[in-house]
Amino acid sequence: MQEIAGPYGIGRDIHVGDTIIGIKGRVGFEAAAPMLILKAHHALEKHVLTKWQLNWKDQLAQFYGNWLHEGQILDPVMRDIESFLESSQRNVTGDVFLQLMPYRYQVIGIESEYDLMNSKFGKYGEMNTGFTGDDVRGFSRIFGNQTMMYHLVKTEAGKGEA
Amino acid sequence: MAKKVVLGFSGGLDTSFCVKYLTEDLGYEVHSIIVNTGGFSAEELQQIEAHAIKLGVKTHKTVNAVKSYYDSIIRFLIYGNVLKNNTYPLSVSAERLSQALHIADHAKELNADAVAHGSTGAGNDQVRFDMIFHIMIPGVEIITPIRDLKLSREAEIEYLKNKQVEMNFEKAAYSINKGLWGTSVGGRETLSSKGVLPESAWPTQVTKTDSEEVVLTFEKGELKKLTDKNIRTPAKPSRYCRRLQDLMVLAATFT
Numbered sequence: 010m011q012e013i014a015g016p017y018g019i020g021r022d023i024h025v026g027d028t029i030i031g032i033k034g035r036v037g038f039e040a041a042a043p044m045l046i047l048k049a050h051h052a053l054e055k056h057v058l059t060k061w062q063l064n065w066k067d068q069l070a071q072f073y074g075n076w077l078h079e080g081q082i083l084d085p086v087m088r089d090i091e092s093f094l095e096s097s098q099r100n101v102t103g104d105v106f107l108q109l110m111p112y113r114y115q116v117i118g119i120e121s122e123y124d125l126m127n128s129k130f131g132k133y134g135e136m137n138t139g140f141t142g143d144d145v146r147g148f149s150r151i152f153g154n155q156t157m158m159y160h161l162v163k164t165e166a167g168k169g170e171a
Numbered sequence: 172m173a174k175k176v177v178l179g180f181s182g183g184l185d186t187s188f189c190v191k192y193l194t195e196d197l198g199y200e201v202h203s204i205i206v207n208t209g210g211f212s213a214e215e216l217q218q219i220e221a222h223a224i225k226l227g228v229k230t231h232k233t234v235n236a237v238k239s240y241y242d243s244i245i246r247f248l249i250y251g252n253v254l255k256n257n258t259y260p261l262s263v264s265a266e267r268l269s270q271a272l273h274i275a276d277h278a279k280e281l282n283a284d285a286v287a288h289g290s291t292g293a294g295n296d297q298v299r300f301d302m303i304f305h306i307m308i309p310g311v312e313i314i315t316p317i318r319d320l321k322l323s324r325e326a327e328i329e330y331l332k333n334k335q336v337e338m339n340f341e342k343a344a345y346s347i348n349k350g351l352w353g354t355s356v357g358g359r360e361t362l363s364s365k366g367v368l369p370e371s372a373w374p375t376q377v378t379k380t381d382s383e384e385v386v387l388t389f390e391k392g393e394l395k396k397l398t399d400k401n402i403r404t405p406a407k408p409s410r411y412c413r414r415l416q417d418l419m420v421l422a423a424t425f426t
Contacts, residue, residue, distance in 0.1 A: 010385075010394075010397055013383065013385060013397075013399055014385075015375040016375060016376070016377060016378040016379040017377065017379050017383075018373070018375070018376075018377035020353075021373060022258055022259075023361060023367065023368070024255070024256065024258045024259035025256075025364075026255055026256055026258075026259060028294065028295050029295045029298045029299075030294075030295070030298065034294075035361045035362070035363075035364070036259075036263075036355050036356070036357050036361055037355065037356035037357065037358075037360075037361050037367075037368045037372070037373075038259065038260075038262055038353050038354060038355045038356060039353065039354050039356065039373055039374060039375055040260050040262055040352065040353030040354070041375070043260040043262070043352050043353050044260065045385075045387075046249060046387065046394055047248075047249065047252050047253075047254065047260065049387045049389075049394075050249055050250075050252060050387075050389060050392065050394070051252045053389055054252070066250075066251065066252075067252075069251070070250075070251030070252060070253050071253075073247070073251055073253065074248070074251065074253035074254070074255050074261060075255065077244075077248075077253075077261065077264065077265060077268070078255055078261055078264040078295075079295075079298075080264075080267075080268060080271075080295075080298055080299035080302045080303065081302075082244070082268045082272075082303075083303065083306050083307075090247075091247050094247055094250040094251050095247075095250065095392075097250065097392075098250050098391045098392030098393075099391060100391075101389055101391060101392040102389060102390050102391055103388075103389060104386050104387070104388050104389075105386065105387045105388075105389065106384065106385075106386055107384070107385050107386075107387065108382055108383070108384050109379075109382060109383045109384075109385060110382045111377055111379065111380060112377070117384070
């Protein structure tokens with residue numbers, strides 16, 4: 010991967026970060042293969058994982074990366090997070106298509122039997138299959154129900170003041 | 172009987188200094204170890220071994236840690252799409268930990284009295300190595316000649332020249348740390364808040380001018396196959412597949 014992607018000058022950047030000893034440091038790096046692998050992997054995940062799987066992964070991974078950077082690989086919490094991460098990958102199977110060009114790349118798309126984006130369920134902005142407009146009317150009324158109640162109560166309580 | 176010290180060795184100026192200093196000034200029996208996490212070619216590893224022996228180590232060990240580095244660290248960085256501050260894939264930080272763990276193992280194996288590393292007092296590596304040694308081999312003395320002696324580059328070079336050590340003392344314009352998961356480049360432009368590295372500073376130069384399509388095949392989050400379809404010659408598509416193991420070997424020999 011490095012041999013293919015490196016000569017395109019992809020994956021070059023300068024990082025400014027916090028060191029373990031408190032000072033901020035700046036370092037250049039080139040990481041063509043890692044960047045493409047990470048971005049391809051994430052593109053696939055965005056298709057096969059649910060909203061909150063993606064969200065919790067991001068939160069835990071951010072902590073994991075920082076703690077690892079600070080040398081704390083032997084902290085048992087890292088093993089706990091690794092279990093979570095490994096579990097999250099059970100459906101992350103498929104092909105990711107990338108186009109490589111000088112200094113940049115493009116994710117063309119993915120193919121996966123676990124793809125949750127499937128025209129069987131509807132095409133965003135185009136048409137709904139599997140649910141009706143009335144379903145969504147009801148959903149929109151209920152989804153904001155508690156927030157609506159909060160604002161009504163707040164307004165009424167405000168009026169009661171002398 | 173001389174005390175045994177295990178030294179993390181890279182063959183560079185600092186660790187070469189450490190060998191001489193530990194053996195001749197402090198009277199230790201030095202056992203050097205280099206942990207390859209994809210940054211060295213087979214040829215380079217052989218040269219480093221020869222260099223270590225010439226410097227006067229009692230034994231030298233080369234650990235090929237690429238597979239364990241991938242299995243226990245890189246794999247999870249991929250699962251987590253880990254980029255520190257949305258930017259940095261932890262190229263150097265992850266590698267240091269793998270190296271520290273293997274050095275600690277070796278010190279345990281040899282029942283060493285001490286463990287040494289060439290870290291300076293200025294950066295992150297000193298904390299990583301020290302900490303992992305405190306956890307994995309508690310009680311084993313940690314020696315850090317470069318950090319403790321606060322020597323300048325020039326002083327180290329003079330010391331080694333006085334001991335008839337032959338090596339390349341030329342300082343590279345940019346400090347490069349090459350590894351499986353990326354290569355860091357430090358130099359003049361990165362010491363201040365503004366300024367980018369000149370095109371010539373990048374270890375991998377841009378030589379490709381066309382465009383290429385590649386297909387990455389993942390299984391349960393792991394990259395298992397890479398297919399390269401050169402779209403400029405559709406009549407004779409150049410296709411080759413590599414499993415990640417091969418990619419890692421490739422990356423290790425990539426210069």
